[in-house]
Amino acid sequence: MPRFETQKSPMAPYHIRQYQDSDQKSVLDLFIRGMEEHIPATFRHLLTLPRTLLLLLGVPLVMVLVSGSWLLAAISIFFVLLLLKLFVRQPWKEYVAKCLHTDMADITKSYMNARGSFWVAESGGEVVGIVGCLPVKDPPLGRKQLELFHLSVSSQHRGQGIAKALVRTVLQFARDQGYSDVVLGTTVLQRGAMALYLSMGFRRTDRYFLSIYWRLVDNPTIQLKHPLPPA
Structure with a gap:
């Protein structure tokens, strides 16, 4: 059976438990908010790319050359x-x-x-963190791998160690179930998540673009792996 842990911080107590169907709305709300937080960061990143700067300079320049109007250039x-x-x-x-x-x-x-499994972090009767995991369907020969999904913590409850505790819960579940690795994919723009995983012993194993869109915005997916000692 997977182990569960209760963590307390000076700011607020929290505990981690397995998901229940009654958590669904809270979990989905947290998941959606967490994903939408990446939109402003992606926009800011896009504005720093040379191709974007070229577009922002080129379009108004064309408008001035074609129409002679600086107003139209500004509107463009x-x-x-x-x-x-x-x-x-x-x-x-x-x-x-x-x-x-x-x-x-x-x-x-x-x-x-x-x-697999899915856990929530609860504080004051509120779901403030989530994480899930599933077996990898076609792992490398001789490896038994578990993939981590949807790690997210409410913005109001960050800095309390909740994300780290959720990752530790997945790692412990993997050890208990005899997995050889925990793997996951995150993107370059998810800097907080990347820093967390690397600090906990995950290592980069691959880098690729999921689609032409992500290549255009220069946001590759980074594959990470945490090897586990043999049982």
């Missing part, structure tokens, strides 16, 4: 920024919609009944 910058903002929102929204219709549609079925 506004519309380019608006389009870029819509551009960065779409893939995050699509990812959330996909999850809500697949694994997050029925967490008990997708995780608890599929040889």
Whole structure:
């Protein structure tokens, strides 16, 4: 059986327990908010790319050359920024919609009944953190791997060690179940998550772009692995 841990911090007590069906709304709200937090960071990152700066300079310049109007040039910058903002929102929204219709549609079925697990961190009767895990279907030869999914902590409860405790819970579950590795994928722009995983012993194993969109915004997925000692 997986072990559970109770953690307390000077700011607020919390404990980690397995997911229950009554948690569904709170879990989905936390998941959606966590994903949407990445939209502003993606937009800011996009504005720093040379191709974006070229676009922001090129479009108004073309407008001045074609129309001779600096007003139209200024308006064109506004519309380019608006389009870029819509551009960065779409893939995050699509990812959330996909999850809500697949694994997050029925967490008990997708995780608890599929040889994986899902946990919530609770503080003051409120779900403030989540994480799930599932066996990797086709692991490398000779390895038994568990994949970590959907780590998220409410913005009001960060800095209390909740994310680290949730990751430790997955690692302990993996050890108890005889897995050789815990693996996961995150993106370069999820800097807080990346720093957390690396500090806990995960190591980079691969880097790739999930789609042309992510290549355009220069946000590759980083594959991470945490090897576990033999039982």
